[in-house]
Amino acid sequence: MRRCIIVGKPNVGKTLFLLALAESLRVKNISLLRELPDGKRMAVSYDIREAARHLVDPAPHTTRCLQSVILDLPAGKGRKRVEIIDTTGLSEGVHRDPGVRKSMAQTLAALQSSDLIVHIIDAAAAGRGMDEPPVGEVDQEICNYARLRGGYCIVANKMDIPGADKGLKQLVQTLPPGVRVFPVSALRRRGILEVRTYVGSQL
Amino acid sequence: MLAFDPGDINSVLAGVENGRLTPSQALEALRDVSCGGAGRSGKAVCPPGLPPADERGCQAAHEGTWPLHQAMAELDSLVGLEKVKSLVREIVAYVRIQRIRAQRLLASDPLVLHMIFSGNPGTGKTTCARILGKIFKEMGVLEKGHLVEVERADLVGEYIGHTAQKTREQIKRAMGGILFIDEAYSLARGGEKDFGKEAIDTLVKAMEDYKDRLILILAGYREEMASFIRSNPGLRSRFPVHIEFPDYTIEELIKIAQLMLKRREYKLDPEALFELRGILVSKIAKNEDNTGNARLVRNIIERAVRRQALRLADKPDLSREELMLIRREDISEGP
Ligand SMILES: Nc1nc2c(ncn2[C@@H]2O[C@H](COP(=O)(O)OP(=O)(O)OP(=O)(O)O)[C@@H](O)[C@H]2O)c(=O)[nH]1
Numbered sequence A: 001m002r003r004c005i006i007v008g009k010p011n012v013g014k015t016l017f018l019l020a021l022a023e024s025l026r027v028k029n030i031s032l033l034r035e036l037p038d039g040k041r042m043a044v045s046y047d048i049r050e051a052a053r054h055l056v057d058p059a060p061h062t063t064r065c066l067q068s069v070i071l072d073l074p075a076g077k078g079r080k081r082v083e084i085i086d087t088t089g090l091s092e093g094v095h096r097d098p099g100v101r102k103s104m105a106q107t108l109a110a111l112q113s114s115d116l117i118v119h120i121i122d123a124a125a126a127g128r129g130m131d132e133p134p135v136g137e138v139d140q141e142i143c144n145y146a147r148l149r150g151g152y153c154i155v156a157n158k159m160d161i162p163g164a165d166k167g168l169k170q171l172v173q174t175l176p177p178g179v180r181v182f183p184v185s186a187l188r189r190r191g192i193l194e195v196r197t198y199v200g201s202q203l
Numbered sequence B: 001m002l003a004f005d006p007g008d009i010n011s012v013l014a015g016v017e018n019g020r021l022t023p024s025q026a027l028e029a030l031r032d033v034s035c036g037g038a039g040r041s042g043k044a045v046c047p048p049g050l051p052p053a054d055e056r057g058c059q060a061a062h063e064g065t066w067p068l069h070q071a072m073a074e075l076d077s078l079v080g081l082e083k084v085k086s087l088v089r090e091i092v093a094y095v096r097i098q099r100i101r102a103q104r105l106l107a108s109d110p111l112v113l114h115m116i117f118s119g120n121p122g123t124g125k126t127t128c129a130r131i132l133g134k135i136f137k138e139m140g141v142l143e144k145g146h147l148v149e150v151e152r153a154d155l156v157g158e159y160i161g162h163t164a165q166k167t168r169e170q171i172k173r174a175m176g177g178i179l180f181i182d183e184a185y186s187l188a189r190g191g192e193k194d195f196g197k198e199a200i201d202t203l204v205k206a207m208e209d210y211k212d213r214l215i216l217i218l219a220g221y222r223e224e225m226a227s228f229i230r231s232n233p234g235l236r237s238r239f240p241v242h243i244e245f246p247d248y249t250i251e252e253l254i255k256i257a258q259l260m261l262k263r264r265e266y267k268l269d270p271e272a273l274f275e276l277r278g279i280l281v282s283k284i285a286k287n288e289d290n291t292g293n294a295r296l297v298r299n300i301i302e303r304a305v306r307r308q309a310l311r312l313a314d315k316p317d318l319s320r321e322e323l324m325l326i327r328r329e330d331i332s333e334g335p
């Protein structure tokens, strides 16, 4: 099965995006397979309407493991079964919590073996920064890395927040040519379909 | 000793886990690994499941990366300097092709990128050097790509041996980046007995000892640089890249002024623009010092900002427009 990985900085909305993607396919009960940094695996499942309450939080590093869901994406006339993996956010600098560092190493390892990379950037935060590049080093390096691998797109999330359009504009201006960017609001369920179609076509 | 083996994925991941590598650094190392050694680390390891580096166009490991793209965009955003820009583009293309040739085991020239920048002060030499540093860093030509800007006094000492020591210190600071020597011709000023000669010799030796770790840029007025190179024939072949920085035209100077003001959230009213153009025309006609360079414009603009403040200081109820507008009376030629 082909693997699509969701990466980005902490708190950009990776988990909520995964849930929104599942919801767009009318998943009622979401079953997640968790793989902890120490290699332990477990399965959890939630009513899709409840899942965000358990898995999404305003604090960074809510997710500290790989959690994946298997979805049947519409592709052409039929459907394609793919694994979508939510990950621990990659932060700037060296994180002081060894547990978080271990989880980030796990993200990087999973990145190496994935077929498609969906890179989420918080467009509202990008628009807020007065400093020139709208995104920091981690986002730049994710982009540099992922571009070489082929199968890569950026999701500019939180477009519902005022000022995010400015962030999106700055982002698009500074990006190297040829990178697909999808404006999305995971919260308001906007732009999800476009990303879904792209993922389906790439895998 | 490196904190990790850049060619080995597990060692990179372990580096993140034990805090010796930031996620960004790890991604950079993984980028090199996935590219079969096209990057800085030079090791040919291909992760399982990926086609060979060549098929993925991985020679371009550092081409088109985000920061490189940004540095090129920064260069493009400079006013004028069209020749300089196209020359930089040529150098970038040359470096890339030499790399690919080396990878395909074709004969490739060793990269010698020491340069001579000639032109008047304020024509963009330092700015360009700084951007070149970023570009070379992103292409993997230089490790750090920072710019160390020095002049004669930073290199030349007062007694025998002092000069070599001072020069070596600056070389050390510039290691992995660019050593930019402004008014470099002044090193040859005092003739044979002058310590400047010792500085030149030390520099030449460093260029050989640290071939891959240092780029030297000699900068200065056009005529002076030309005669400096003529009188030191050995230098010509060591500095294969010559870039000339022409004076800015009046239109370019005005563009620079408007850009400076825009960044500071000011603007010129049409009368002020007219006045500015008048000053520039007369300065250039008189061929005074500083003409055709950005510093002249910067001075006029800075003075205008101060004079506008003075003009507005006692006025009540200032509108946003008034606060932004530079008027004719704010523009003046000299202090
Ligand atoms: N306004 C707005 N908020 C969002 C959006 N997407 C996510 N959020 C909020 O951002 C916060 C983080 O969302 P998560 O989905 O937990 O983000 P994450 O990237 O998984 O975060 P970590 O697991 O902590 O790395 C939550 O408070 C979400 O409600 C969006 O599109 N718009």
Ligand SMILES: [Mg+2]
Residues within 6 Å of the ligand: A014, A015, A016, A055, A062, A063, A086, A087
């Ligand atoms: Mg999460």
